[in-house]
Amino acid sequence: MPEARGDIREIVGQPVFVPLYKLFLVYGKIFRLSFGPKSFVIISDPAYAKQILLTNADKYSKGLLSEILDFVMGTGLIPADGEIWKARRRAVVPALHRKYVMSMVDMFGDCAAHGGSTLDKYATSGVSLDMENFFSRLGLDIIGKAVFNYDFDSLTHDDPVIQAVYTLLREVEHRSTAPIAYWNIPGIQFVVPRQKRCQEALLLVNECLDGLIDKCKKLVEEEDVEFGEEFLSERDPSILHFLLASGDEISSKQLRDDLMTMLIAGHETTAAVLTWTLYLLAQHPESAAAIRKEVDALLGDRKPGVEDLKALKVTTRIINEAMRLYPQPPVLIRRALQDDQFDQYTVPAGSDLFISVWNLHRSPKLWDEPDKFKPDRFGPLDGPMPNEVTENFAYLPFGGGRRKCIGDQFAIFEAVVALAMLMRRYEFSLDESKGTVGMTTGATIHTTNGLNMFVRRRDLSAVPPPSRAADAVSAGYAFACGPVATQSISSAAAVSTAAAAGGCPFHTAAASAMPAAAACLGPTGTTPA
Numbered sequence: 203m204p205e206a207r208g209d210i211r212e213i214v215g216q217p218v219f220v221p222l223y224k225l226f227l228v229y230g231k232i233f234r235l236s237f238g239p240k241s242f243v244i245i246s247d248p249a250y251a252k253q254i255l256l257t258n259a260d261k262y263s264k265g266l267l268s269e270i271l272d273f274v275m276g277t278g279l280i281p282a283d284g285e286i287w288k289a290r291r292r293a294v295v296p297a298l299h300r301k302y303v304m305s306m307v308d309m310f311g312d313c314a315a316h317g318g319s320t321l322d323k324y325a326t327s328g329v330s331l332d333m334e335n336f337f338s339r340l341g342l343d344i345i346g347k348a349v350f351n352y353d354f355d356s357l358t359h360d361d362p363v364i365q366a367v368y369t370l371l372r373e374v375e376h377r378s379t380a381p382i383a384y385w386n387i388p389g390i391q392f393v394v395p396r397q398k399r400c401q402e403a404l405l406l407v408n409e410c411l412d413g414l415i416d417k418c419k420k421l422v423e424e425e426d427v428e429f430g431e432e433f434l435s436e437r438d439p440s441i442l443h444f445l446l447a448s449g450d451e452i453s454s455k456q457l458r459d460d461l462m463t464m465l466i467a468g469h470e471t472t473a474a475v476l477t478w479t480l481y482l483l484a485q486h487p488e489s490a491a492a493i494r495k496e497v498d499a500l501l502g503d504r505k506p507g508v509e510d511l512k513a514l515k516v517t518t519r520i521i522n523e524a525m526r527l528y529p530q531p532p533v534l535i536r537r538a539l540q541d542d543q544f545d546q547y548t549v550p551a552g553s554d555l556f557i558s559v560w561n562l563h564r565s566p567k568l569w570d571e572p573d574k575f576k577p578d579r580f581g582p583l584d585g586p587m588p589n590e591v592t593e594n595f596a597y598l599p600f601g602g603g604r605r606k607c608i609g610d611q612f613a614i615f616e617a618v619v620a621l622a623m624l625m626r627r628y629e630f631s632l633d634e635s636k637g638t639v640g641m642t643t644g645a646t647i648h649t650t651n652g653l654n655m656f657v658r659r660r661d662l663s664a665v666p667p668p669s670r671a672a673d674a675v676s677a678g679y680a681f682a683c684g685p686v687a688t689q690s691i692s693s694a695a696a697v698s699t700a701a702a703a704g705g706c707p708f709h710t711a712a713a714s715a716m717p718a719a720a721a722c723l724g725p726t727g728t729t730p731a
């Protein structure tokens with residue numbers, strides 16, 4: 203197997219996937235890279251990635267990743283292997299059932315609208331805002347509500363639990379890029395201040411999780427709704443509620459590991475996707491304009507509803523392309539449990555492998571102009587959404603095979619709703635006085651200096667009301683204002699007229715008939731009376 207040579211010190215100080223890309227261009231689709239006693243096999247080929255993730259998945263474990271994450275996720279889904287993983291995957295996947303995710307769409311919109319108060323403040327002051335930090339807070343608020351119905355409200359305030367969650371996230375990221383497993387040194391948590399802080403943070407978050415678990419257990423004991431289809435449609439349960447109500451025997455420690463895994467997995471990833479999408483949009487005003495055109499025509503000022511998601515095709519494609527250029531995480535980690543063969547090369551049992559998703563997504567052999575942002579590269583908008591199957595493992599934003607992300611739909615819906623709402627209401631431009639954005643590696647790709655952006659409120663005075671009102675009648679308004687709206691506003695013309703007059707067809711044309719009006723965002727993004 204080719205052995206990468208050269209000055210590996212080059213890697214220090216750079217996000218690790220960047221030098222790996224340079225080495226890939228020299229050494230090809232599989233090569234070995236050694237640092238002192240450590241050695242890794244770097245994979246940058248879709249067929250090999252498919253073999254590891256899908257066809258020979260039995261031959262691999264999470265290896266290094268499990269070691270890094272053990273302190274915080276224990277036997278949660280991401281680090282777990284073997285029988286524990288199988289059992290937990292079986293239990294957790296139904297909690298992210300499509301119906302459940304659908305029931306969350308409204309909450310995504312509420313959280314994005316809530317973030318508007320922060321953006322308004324910066325728009326008024328004219329001071330730039332770190333949008334990476336903003337998306338991280340938005341992601342935390344959303345995942346907190348979805349996983350255990352806890353309102354961090356990190357968009358508007360800081361508290362010790364939020365700080366503790368961030369301390370843990372940073373420690374995970376630090377460990378994932380550290381050259382030695384320093385955390386295994388006995389007693390280090392009592393001596394090194396960062397490790398001490400990490401221990402304290404862990405205690406605090408665990409206490410908070412235990413409290414939420416107890417509260418939810420009581421709720422489940424009290425309720426009389428049968429678990430099943432009805433449970434999903436009648437409740438607005440958190441994932442925790444679902445796991446407890448399913449009646450599976452599960453220890454509190456395992457439950458905590460599951461929750462912590464979802465909190466971390468679902469938070470930074472989506473935040474990073476939104477950060478890099480906005481970064482790309484700042485450089486591609488034509489794409490920003492395309493999103494606005496789509497949102498203006500379909501939604502106007504209301505929140506996207508479930509049925510709108512299918513129609514927000516341009517917005518979705520732009521996110522798909524941003525995930526190609528900035529995959530989160532940029533590298534997937536595995537350890538070979540048995541020997542495996544890649545053409546003429548044998549990878550022996552015990553080897554640590556990095557599947558470089560960054561290399562796959564930017565390979566000149568797989569993509570036309572791979573470094574260019576071209577959202578139309580995935581074909582007609584009416585075609586299928588790109589994923590590992592449609593692109594035959596050349597595109598792995600959510601991994602593939604049996605360890606594929608369980609939150610993929612949740613994440614796409616969340617990102618589409620947030621991006622559509624923010625692009626409708628605001629304009630963003632880079633604050634170049636804060637220096638280049640830069641990249642650093644953590645579990646996801648971070649900026650080096652923040653994504654500092656000026657925020658301006660969009661002038662909507664000349665923007666016509668939604669022109670695709672006919673679609674809105676059957677789709678969006680029905681969701682936003684309750685089923686009665688669909689019956690009462692029966693023509694596109696009626697919707698357009700009403701929208702022109704009051705911004706919201708439902709409230710102008712049929713307000714008295716609409717008891718479910720509270721769900722509808724009015725023209726200024728506030729709930730109309």
Ligand code: HEM
Nearest residue numbers: 279280467468471472475530599600601605607608609613
């Ligand atoms: C845009 C956002 C997201 C991205 C880019 C993303 C990406 C990924 C990727 C690439 C994997 C596979 C890792 C591997 O094979 O080693 C994964 C696994 C996972 N993700 Fe996500 N994810 C996102 C959002 C979420 C959300 C919202 C949740 C939960 C609510 C979640 C929960 C998980 C879990 C539990 C796994 C482990 C699955 C298993 O090993 O069986 N992710 N994610």
